[in-house]
Amino acid sequence: GAVVSQHPSWVICKSGTSVKIECRSLDFQATTMFWYRQFPKQSLMLMATSNEGSKATYEQGVEKDKFLINHASLTLSTLTVTSAHPEDSSFYICSARTQGGSDDSNQPQHFGDGTRLSIL
Amino acid sequence: GQNIDQPTEMTATEGAIVQINCTYQTSGFNGLFWYQQHAGEAPTFLSYNVLDGLEEKGRFSSFLSRSKGYSYLLLKELQMKDSASYLCAVMDSNYQLIWGAGTKLIIKP
Numbered sequence: 001g002a003v004v005s006q007h008p009s010w011v012i013c014k015s016g017t018s019v020k021i022e023c024r025s026l027d028f029q030a031t032t033m034f035w036y037r038q039f040p041k042q043s044l045m046l047m048a049t050s051n052e053g054s055k056a057t058y059e060q061g062v063e064k065d066k067f068l069i070n071h072a073s074l075t076l077s078t079l080t081v082t083s084a085h086p087e088d089s090s091f092y093i094c095s096a097r098t099q100g101g102s103d104d105s106n107q108p109q110h111f112g113d114g115t116r117l118s119i120l
Numbered sequence: 121g122q123n124i125d126q127p128t129e130m131t132a133t134e135g136a137i138v139q140i141n142c143t144y145q146t147s148g149f150n151g152l153f154w155y156q157q158h159a160g161e162a163p164t165f166l167s168y169n170v171l172d173g174l175e176e177k178g179r180f181s182s183f184l185s186r187s188k189g190y191s192y193l194l195l196k197e198l199q200m201k202d203s204a205s206y207l208c209a210v211m212d213s214n215y216q217l218i219w220g221a222g223t224k225l226i227i228k229p
Contacts, residue, residue, distance in 0.1 A: 044163070111155075
């Protein structure tokens with residue numbers, strides 16, 4: 001159980017292109033999903049917390065107009081990197097938190113397989 | 121500030137036991153997670169501790185001492201496929217996950 005699917009797994013595109021990444025919880029409903037970025041040999045860096053039906057909460061230093069997040073249903077969140085540039089090249093990973101009774105705040109996050117984004 | 125410390129790299133032999141330590145200083149505590157991450161892949165959930173003591177799950181065990189701000193992940197009967205990074209993450213009072221930088225575990229035959 002607790003399977004998270006992320007698509008696409010690899011994207012190579014030209015500078016200035018917008019790229020959309022999808023994150024789906026396949027066998028559970030996720031009120032909250034998270035978007036991370038990870039540079040080589042570095043730790044996960046939380047970009048934003050996505051809540052179903054409301055605006056995402058962005059971490060300090062993350063441009064919300066550049067990284068558009070939509071969480072329109074309990075099983076799908078999308079991250080769109082707008083006008084991508086080479087410095088946006090990274091490994092983007094989503095995660096979804098399983099629900100645990102009345103309070104799912106301390107439930108583990110389950111990760112998608114990640115999207116490797118390369119901007120030329 | 122909030123801080124998670126774990127060793128950068130460890131080396132162990134196939135079939136042996138290894139203990140990966142994690143110390144933390146966070147604003148509040150709502151549990152500690154261990155994740156495994158193979159190179160180029162996303163993390164996989166291993167364990168969750170919120171009460172003091174040892175949680176055993178097959179070859180992997182995780183221990184927590186809240187008074188000491190300390191946890192360890194114990195891996196027994198090491199296999200080559202256990203070569204990966206192991207990430208310690210603490211959930212703070214706002215239910216935000218604070219991530220350690222990870223410990224790269226190298227298994228030698």
